[in-house]
Structures are given as C-alpha cells and as structure tokens.
Amino acid sequence: MAENAYVFFHPQYGGLRVVNYDGGLFFCLEDLVAITSIGRETLFPVLADTEGKVVEMYVEAETKKVPKDFTHRLFFGEFFGNADKVERKGKIAWRDMIFVDSQVVRDMTIGCSKDPERKLFYKWVKDFIQPVMEDEDSCWRYECVMMKSICYDPLKKPINIRYDVDGLYINDMRIN
Structure with missing residues (x-):
C-alpha cells in the first residue's frame, strides 16, 4: 500500500499529505x-454542509533512518507540526488521522x-496536485518513503463531528 501515500510541499503553504485510496484523493484535514x-x-458548518467525504484512516510508517534527500517525503515528517503525536513501537509509527476528499x-x-x-x-490543489x-x-516523485500501510474501513465506526467549547472534534480527535 505504500504507493497510496504522497507528500506535496509548497514553499508558501508547507506540506500537504495526500492518500490515493480506491481511486479517490483524500487530503489530511490537519x-x-x-x-x-x-x-x-467556520470549519464546523463547512463539514456539516458539504457533500464531500470525511473519513478516518489508520496510517503506519516505518521509522528507519532515510537519506537527507528523502526526508521531505516522510509521511510523519518533521515539517508536519504534530509528528510528535505519533505512537511508536520499535521501528513502526502509527496514527489514526482524518482525511477529506476534494469536495x-x-x-x-x-x-x-x-x-x-x-x-x-x-x-x-486543483491545478497541480490533482x-x-x-x-x-509524475506521481512517483511525491510518493512517501517508509510507508507500511494505510487502512480505511468505512463500516468500522461512524464519523462523529462535534463542536465543543475547547475545539472541534472528529471521532474524539481534536482538530483545532
């Protein structure tokens, strides 16, 4: 499944993680x-009104050392602010993450x-990434290195989006 994860970097916007799953593109909401x-x-009404998909995916990546030239292609790279929230066991890092489609x-x-x-x-996103x-x-240039697996099971549990005093939560993950 390593061919399904990609990292795009823009000098102005920073990094954007993209998953190509079952023919559809999903973008990391974080x-x-x-x-x-x-x-x-603003995000809460957008998620309530959109016709697009909001999904939770389980992502696993290996944590071996990679050459410096490839660090920008790590899914849990340092330029993603929450790389420290990754759970680690041995040489594997994993995390549940929220992704959304292009809509x-x-x-x-x-x-x-x-x-x-x-x-x-x-x-x-529309004129370059897609x-x-x-x-x-062309897409192999943006493939993530060190990926182990990406799992998405829409029947595992429903998406629970709630707006609370201290933030927006999707399946008990605080978004902002």
Whole structure:
C-alpha cells in the first residue's frame, strides 16, 4: 500500500499529505487546517454542509533512518507540526488521522471564504496536485518513503463531528 501515500510541499503553504485510496484523493484535514488557518467556528458548518467525504484512516510508517534527500517525503515528517503525536513501537509509527476528499477542500477554500490566499491554495490543489496524481509518470516523485500501510474501513465506526467549547472534534480527535 505504500504507493497510496504522497507528500506535496509548497514553499508558501508547507506540506500537504495526500492518500490515493480506491481511486479517490483524500487530503489530511490537519494539514488543511494549518494551511488555510480556518477556525473551528467556520470549519464546523463547512463539514456539516458539504457533500464531500470525511473519513478516518489508520496510517503506519516505518521509522528507519532515510537519506537527507528523502526526508521531505516522510509521511510523519518533521515539517508536519504534530509528528510528535505519533505512537511508536520499535521501528513502526502509527496514527489514526482524518482525511477529506476534494469536495471538502473546495468548500473549505472557495465555498466559505473570500480570502484570495485560500483561493490560490485551492488552485494549487486543483491545478497541480490533482493532475500530478492522475499522471502515473509524475506521481512517483511525491510518493512517501517508509510507508507500511494505510487502512480505511468505512463500516468500522461512524464519523462523529462535534463542536465543543475547547475545539472541534472528529471521532474524539481534536482538530483545532
């Protein structure tokens, strides 16, 4: 399953983790929140109104040393702020993560904001990431190294999205 995980890095926005699962692209919600600076009071109605998918995936990666030239292609890399929240056992790191499809990305950027920065970010996703992912000759350049597995079982448990005083929670994971 290592061929399903990708990391894209933009000099202005930073890193964005993408999973190609069963023919659909899913984007890490944690990265999207950090890039767009969307607040929980805005994100909650977007998730409630969107026609897109919000899913929880279990991600496992190996933690062996990699050459410096490949560190930007690690799924739990240092430039992702919450890399320290990864659980580790021996040479394996794992974590449950929330991912959203491109419709949710559109609703988070174009649908709920007049901010030109968010609109430019969406253009990067739509005009660069999605075409790269459709081109088998190009997407290997963004493949994650050291991936073990990605599991998604939509029947495992329902997505529980709730807005609380101290943050937005999806399946008991605090988003922002």
